[in-house]
Amino acid sequence: MSDKNFRLQKLREKLAENHYKMTPQRKEILQIFIENEDDPHLSAEEVYEVLKKKDFDFGLATVYRNVELLSTLGLLSRVNFDDGRTRYELASTDPKVHQHHHLICLKCKKIIEFEEDLLENLESTIEKKSGFEILNHEVKFFGYCSDCRKS
Amino acid sequence: MSDKNFRLQKLREKLAENHYKMTPQRKEILQIFIENEDDPHLSAEEVYEVLKKKDFDFGLATVYRNVELLSTLGLLSRVNFDDGRTRYELASTDPKVHQHHHLICLKCKKIIEFEEDLLENLESTIEKKSGFEILNHEVKFFGYCSDCRKS
């Protein structure tokens, strides 16, 4: 099964499980995240713009309600880059895999994904010392990307 | 020199360096962060509330402008717990020390500070693999605190 169909399937399951309905709006919003690999961190407003370009005439409030719903269902993850809007990205399809990390360039504002996790040790240290049970994490690194370092 | 005087001294220096003026507003706002050890992550509005309790009648816009200024001067750090408001906390006085980590309990919403950093290895791995020069980071762990795990 393609990644796209896998995610749509999962959407159907999660919706049914929680007594929500599958609607064209929900399907299309998830698809936009699947298709927009090049721009993976979309705000509700940006999703709405993409929808308009694709000639889908959904209400903005519907987009707001559904990105939030998809995030509580675990299909999207909320990310916050302190630019005044909540953004969302496709969640990992593997429940064992935590979030990747984000490298944020202070000069050109570019956001780079770093795929490896590498926090297992730190997490078990924290769990031992604090008694806190860690389920997930969010890690951002700030600095200069390789392009900006050259100039 | 006390920690408080050290920080006020640093505020004076940073302001002068950058051609800003020392005002009673700026001094008092920084002091509030120094005094509020028990509630270390204040939003602008919360700082404004504390000021009112202390009978300082400063404008809310002044508070917004100055917490942001203190943050650009390195005396405060911005933190974001996705509760819809920007929060600030006292920055470390040691420039070599990175931010501590925040453990966020998903049940009781408590925020626990974890003082050790322990990210040196991960950072150097990322720098080697991506060519990204890391200056700072922000790390949040989500899960259940020891109190909530018991119940």
Next chain:
DNA sequence: CTAGTTGCAAATGCTTTGCTTCTGC
């Protein structure tokens, strides 16, 4: 003296909500 700062109120911009109409299941 004067560039920078404050305070106030109005404006902005993201997000949420109320409510009526519509539609999956």
Next chain:
DNA sequence: GCAGAAGCAAAGCATTTGCAACTAG
């Protein structure tokens, strides 16, 4: 058929901004 969803416009909040009056250096 009916609970849940969409659409629209209005409301809600945190935050920013314009501007006249003030003040630190």
